[in-house]
Amino acid sequence: MLRSTSLSLLGLSLAALSSTAVADTVWLTNGDRLTGTIRFFDGSKLLLETDYGGSIPLSWSKVATLESDHELLVKLGPVNGERAKALLAAEPGKVTLANGDVPTTVELTQIEQIMKPKPLVEDFTWKGNIDVGLDYKRGERDSDDYDVDVKTQARHGLWRHNAQADYNRELKDDVVSTDNWSAEYALDRFLTEQWFWQGRFEYKRDRIEEVERQRTLGTGPGYQFWDNELGAFSIATLANRSDYRYSNGEQDRFYAMSVKWDYNRYLIGKTVELFSVGELGKPLEGVADYTLDAEVGLRYKVTDWASLNMKAEKDVVSGAEGDLDETRYTLGFGVGW
Template sequence: MPCKKKCTLAPRLALITVLAWYCHPLLAEQIVMLNGDIITGTVKTIWDEKLTIEPAYADDFKVDLDAVSFIESERVFDIEFTDGREVKARMLGGNAGMQRIEIDGEVREIPLMQFAKLDEPADYYDWDTFIDLNSTVEKGNTDSEKVALKVKTNLKLGDHRHIGELTLARESQSGVTTKQQELATYAYNWSFNDPWFLAGNLGYESDPIKQLEYRITVGGGFGYDIWDDSGRFFQIQAVAGWQTEKIERQDNDSAIAGWILRFRYNLIGGDLSAFHNNSWSSTLSGRRNDIFKSQTGVRYEITDLLYLNFELDFDYESSPAEGSENEDLTMLIGIGVEL
């Protein structure tokens, strides 16, 4: 009988130990406010003096950093201080706005307001997609309509990043179609020595109204990530490759060289996001042409899913088709979905 009780008790103790081990990180992840409130959940970011936390019972939300007493978590975070120092540290609690952190086994106490940025450990897999529907209509002496559908997606798999963009733009003036653009780009980045990366690029564009039946580009190069975190992104890439096109019913093949730049910066705790992307290419052989494209704008988050979008697009070609303008400036206002 005694042996039977011991044999029955042992697996129960083992089960309790395993459950406690699994539940411990969840219980430890919490923020304590200066007013004494305790919020349990997953700490996501600190950015722009806002702390984002995601409870198990609701979507993530933001609290003012100066209202937080301390953070407790078993995970290691990427932290940047206001003086520019960057560390990886665990959050061990604290008191009255003073945060205890552990860096390589050493415990320090630092004011939370000196945390310029905090990010979760980078996931192996991460993705986001933005779908914009923009439209402007002008009525008066001259009637004009502009409609653009834009899809932008980013997929990260470890050191590999895939960036895709699709634009379908239509414009008309007094019932006459003046733009019928289709533009698709794909970029592959391999971060072989962070922040340096190697890249491959594909592009396709057509606009029959401007006598451009197609333009296909294939290229590659290397780039540098100046910023790459939840609150900001800034990269620049040098690219060289080959371009084939049919414009004004003429086939042209050219070697090309240029750059690609992508920029995003979150404001107001991430509710407002400013962005600017541009690319420039110049032909080194064949038909001489310099091409510059840029997209500049802001997105304002309405809900976790929807946002308002304001965008200014500028296209330039040094040698467009006969009868087409060198410059094309488009202002777009619309609504978008973030997935």
């Protein structure tokens, strides 16, 4: 009986020591110490996942040093990175990278990213979401419609791939009143940590409205204000060539300038996400006064991958032969990664 009790106590002690050993630790400049799991660092915030406070974003300037028993990729620039088997605490303002050879101590100010390395491409990141919803629309006629939106983004080194697509079908008294879809692909090449050059292609197809087809090719510079685990914000100014085809068979081709934005921000420990994407364009010829395609919304995470969302979308083509002005309000659910 005594031996069984001793073995049980030994097992509990080893489990406690094991759980302590695998916990990451962050020391702050004010003397506080936090334990958890280091998820990501990019820019100014270090994201620490804890079992007592959820995801906690820590200002990098307030971090004195840190340690981790997990293998992490530590990038000291936009391309070059070191795969560290562990992080060891050092004097304030520094951290030691243990990579199996000679440990390297670096200044915290030198580190640009910390992430979990991927199996094949170490600094590859991929994120996205799929939203399905029921649109609630109020205009000349009240109606409901089905809406599916897909958005994804992949980043490796100096290259970033952006893709999105959506489909919208609306019925009124069993009569199809809206039936359209669109797809877009954009490729970003980063010139510096924040400046990038973008090239994109977009196609829209509408079986109901007068503007039946839209094709747009564009290119231009962009600026990334931030992109980390707490959100991202970028804008791009593009020179575009657009081709419009109307339901009566007529066509328009014109050049335009546009400003695109892509914004999202996580709030309340990454439980709530505020997001907005869109594009405002001005034709260089008199084909249309301006065009606007924008959306803004909130996404509430129910689990790590499932969410509820609500958003408002605005589509405007003003001054063209086939004027368009639609507003849609959506409530739905989605999955994210």
